[in-house]
Amino acid sequence: MLSILLPTYDRDMLPLVEVLHQQCIEAAYPFEILVFDDASHSHWNPSNEKINSWPQCQFISHTENKGRAANRNALATAAKGTHFLFLDGDMMPQHADFILRYLKAIQEHHIVFGGIAYQTEKPTANFRLRWIYGKKREEIPVEKRQINPYATCLTSNLCIERKVFEAVQFNPTIASYGYEDLLFVKGIASTGQTITHIDNPAIHLGLEENDVFLGKTKQALENAKKMVQKGWITSKDIKALKWHKRILQWRLKPILYPILLLLAPQMKRNLRSSKPNIRIFDLYKLYYLMRN
Numbered sequence: 001m002l003s004i005l006l007p008t009y010d011r012d013m014l015p016l017v018e019v020l021h022q023q024c025i026e027a028a029y030p031f032e033i034l035v036f037d038d039a040s041h042s043h044w045n046p047s048n049e050k051i052n053s054w055p056q057c058q059f060i061s062h063t064e065n066k067g068r069a070a071n072r073n074a075l076a077t078a079a080k081g082t083h084f085l086f087l088d089g090d091m092m093p094q095h096a097d098f099i100l101r102y103l104k105a106i107q108e109h110h111i112v113f114g115g116i117a118y119q120t121e122k123p124t125a126n127f128r129l130r131w132i133y134g135k136k137r138e139e140i141p142v143e144k145r146q147i148n149p150y151a152t153c154l155t156s157n158l159c160i161e162r163k164v165f166e167a168v169q170f171n172p173t174i175a176s177y178g179y180e181d182l183l184f185v186k187g188i189a190s191t192g193q194t195i196t197h198i199d200n201p202a203i204h205l206g207l208e209e210n211d212v213f214l215g216k217t218k219q220a221l222e223n224a225k226k227m228v229q230k231g232w233i234t235s236k237d238i239k240a241l242k243w244h245k246r247i248l249q250w251r252l253k254p255i256l257y258p259i260l261l262l263l264a265p266q267m268k269r270n271l272r273s274s275k276p277n278i279r280i281f282d283l284y285k286l287y288y289l290m291r292n
Helices: 013-028 045-053 066-076 098-105 126-138 160-166 180-191 208-227 239-249 253-271 278-291
Strands: 001-010 029-039 058-059 083-087 091-093 111-113 157-159 203-206
Touching: 001 013, 001 066, 001 098, 013 029, 013 045, 013 091, 013 098, 029 066, 029 091, 029 126, 045 058, 058 208, 066 160, 083 160, 126 208, 126 278, 157 160, 160 180, 208 239, 208 253, 208 278, 239 253, 239 278, 253 278
Parallel strands: 001 029, 001 083, 029 058
Antiparallel strands: 083 157, 091 203, 111 157
16 A cells, blocks of 8 residues: 655645545555644645545644654554655645556665656746755756765655655654754665655645745754754755855854855845845855854
């Protein structure tokens, strides 16, 4: 059985579940679809309750917030399948044979990543930064992903065998946003399991406004620093942390930080504009790390 596990927060889940349910029916393969809302108390949830009336589908809204990692673990604990397909609630399959492509791949592979895609049309300026970042850093063709399979894997569209997941799981102590997928993938790497990359992307529809994304980026960097302090990852695992460490080692902070501080207002204007520059975004992350 394939268990499709959809962690979500404050979203209308009916369109995604409808697409997945129809594809599963057409595939004629045993399945279940579990949707767990992480205590968003959303106005969408009364509508999402309709999912419970569909065969092999379940929607649950937690009464208390578990955090992104623990919510995924809860989904896996409740699942009955031999394979788990984790798909974030703000994703949508790109292909009509999305499920079939995964079912074919898991016949031979334990862990399969299909990839991430973004809409081709540019969103309005206030959502442009997240879209640019996704297009430049996350929407990677399968040929390039295969070169470095661990570094290019995300858990927002990942199919994994149950026994492999249970040997790793998500770290439930990570309650806030940021890099929980990196830690999970490092756990997979430590077991010696390989990640197979295929061309089966899901489109990321959940773009945040520029200021929201900048705030989440800061939270993610704080998470990353804590992970390094606990020895779960190293600064080499995240480019911004790697360069920050080098700047400190080379004693360049007294020179570079005043420059970045002076440029900070211009960097923010660019990142909030209709033409955000991804290199400026990288510099802004370095500025944040040096400031804190």
